[in-house]
Amino acid sequence: MTLDATHDPALRSWVPAAQVAGTDFPIQNLPLGAFVLGEGQAARLGVAIGDRILDLTRAAESGLLDGLHTAVVEACAAESLTPLLATGRGGLKALRGRVSALLNAEGAEGARARVVGALTVAMADVQMVLPATIGDYTDFYASIDHATNVGSMFRPDNPLLPNYRHVPIGYHGRASSIVVSGTPVRRPQGQTAAKPEGPPTFGPSARMDYELEVGAFIASGNVLGNTIPLGEAEHFLGGLVLVNDWSARDLQSWEYQPLGPFLAKNFATTVSPWVVTLDALAPFRLPARARGSDEPTPLPYLDDAHDRNAGGFGLTLEVWLRTAAMRETGEAAVRLSHGDFTRMYWTLGQLLTHHASNGCNLRPGDLIASGTVSGPTKESRGSMLELAWRGTEPITLPNGETRAFLADGDEVILRGWCERAGAVRIGLGECRGVLLAAE
């Protein structure tokens, strides 16, 4: 993963807010998303820059994308990122190079772009929508700390099942109920049972939870029946978003055996609106989590030198909470936890390669998510199930409210960013959602 002119820390944009310290969207980031200018209007694709969005449709019709491959220019006028993702890493990289030049405070292309009317719109004036048409969604379980925490609640003597260190665990989620950040989520109803043997009752979930996750959009796909070698896996990944895998723990514990999550998970999944490309993340790549001497070497198809050396992402993640009472009193959100994506047991490349290892076809716009990102410390637990230890250790908020699980009106906010010396900080933005009372 090589750095190029688009990563130069000295680059500055003619959009002033791109230079504000701490912005998620400096000119070195250039994430892709979809937005609508007003109710009932068609979605347009854009690139986040500071507090504004470069309108890719406007850029295309103004001739600013001339010279790029026709498929890329045409995809920029689509209503979803999926056709653009389908142009593959090559298409995304070419577009990134051009947009970087167009937004540059210096140079002929920047000078030409900044006089084009309505090329950018204020983020505050638009509504973000789902970035891609998501055909399929798969959620994994790639944090060994999360798997150990959850396992130890149910099996204190044997928290981690024997397969964990050999096979990436996942389940097929539901694409139709994926919503963009800001969409309220209704507390689901379902079967729950006070005792493991039942009997169940039907009603609103009393154990609503969030899960802090990282999602990856598939760029180019593989043909049904073909596999994806780990050495090539990242050529198939377009970019990353934040994911909140809302979970109804009481529905989950009654229904999950023997086939896994179903209605406890598929009522809503929230994603952040900006897809941060693999190219933007190039300065922040790190080695994958090293295997301890007591841990097995992955099977050969899940082992690759480049993936070991650079399969990780130096990504910091946080969960924030703002309750209805906090909103009423004007109190700011409180941080519940902060984690680190480099501790994941399996890399995104390994998840993708494993997913396709049986010939399952991944398609442009498909979403794979990491599973809850937790760490070894209490501060780094990525779900409330873990933070409040299955309801046995409720957490106390600064205003005195307590939580064992989420309450109606709670807003969950996920944040994520990359930072290191010698590079400009870039962020994934936010993934927000308010929990509404049951129907």
Ligand code: MN
């Ligand atoms: Mn999950």
